[in-house]
Amino acid sequence: MERNVMPELDPFITVLAEKLHIHGYYAFYGEHYNETDMEQYRKQLFASFSNIVWVELDARKKYMIVDHRGRNTVMKLIEGMLNTRRTLKANQAMSGTSTMDVQREITHLMQVMRMLQFTTFRR
Secondary structure (H helix, E strand, O other), rough: OOOOOOOOOHHHHHHHHHHHHEEEEEEEOOOOOOHHHHHHHHHHHOOOOOOEEEEEEEOEEEEEEOOHHHHHHHHHHHHHHHHHHHHHHHHHHOOOOOHHHHHHHHHHHHHHHHHHHHOOOOO
């Protein structure tokens, strides 16, 4: 499902801008959103937002963040994901299954958290 990224033809840009103003972030779920689409959205939204951060947690979860409020919310969501992954890792370790894949996910999420902690948004 590809979106038309021309603002005059795509009402999604208007909805996206509204959601970003209200919540400070927008979640994109699904593999059909790619970095090229996000770059087009970012270019069109720069008139409304001076800072736009694109965070890709995995192939299906991506976030566009525009302010500290959105950053803090996304960090809380990532903390929840980390807790789930840590529990899964402990369960796998107790059952004798390899924990390499889960540890890789945990490391990636922790790197994203660290990056977000040091991200600042100017007004």
